Amino acid sequence: MPTNLRYVNDAAIRKTLANALETLPDEYLICRGQRHRFNLEEDFHVPTSATLVGRQAKAAGDIERHFRCERCEVLRIERYERTRDGIVPAGGALYREYPDGYVLSGLGIPRGVKPSGVVQSEEFRRSMSKVAKAARKQSRSRAS
Numbered sequence: 001m002p003t004n005l006r007y008v009n010d011a012a013i014r015k016t017l018a019n020a021l022e023t024l025p026d027e028y029l030i031c032r033g034q035r036h037r038f039n040l041e042e043d044f045h046v047p048t049s050a051t052l053v054g055r056q057a058k059a060a061g062d063i064e065r066h067f068r069c070e071r072c073e074v075l076r077i078e079r080y081e082r083t084r085d086g087i088v089p090a091g092g093a094l095y096r097e098y099p100d101g102y103v104l105s106g107l108g109i110p111r112g113v114k115p116s117g118v119v120q121s122e123e124f125r126r127s128m129s130k131v132a133k134a135a136r137k138q139s140r141s142r143a144s
């Protein structure tokens with residue numbers, strides 16, 4: 001059993017992921033390859049029952065802070081709990097409201113598996129494709 005799925009090197013999984021990434025919108029690929037770019041959306045607050053994010057949030061703490069990715073618009077929820085001295089992070093961050101098409105589900109890729117290099121390879125492919133396209137455009141305009 002793999003001990004660290006994050007760096008699993010299974011060829012079939014790599015191929016499946018590479019194929020799925022080919023049609024991912026640019027901004028989602030950037031978020032996957034270079035992390036999200038979060039802006040504060042809602043500062044520290046006590047969530048009301050309407051905004052609580054399920055049992056986990058209730059169990060972890062009673063204070064949240066929300067961030068929104070400016071590229072893909074995923075919501076990051078930081079959770080905190082009160083102590084005598086103030087607050088401390090509790091339970092880790094939750095990610096909610098992924099945009100349609102961001103999550104690659106139904107492909108048989110176990111959750112959390114990110115074969116190293118696959119995302120970067122797709123970023124590289126697109127980057128080189130843009131360079132080639134720009135070069136073709138330049139040579140066409142020179143020829144006319």
Ligand SMILES: [Zn+2]
Nearest residue numbers: 031036069072
């Ligand atoms: Zn993002």
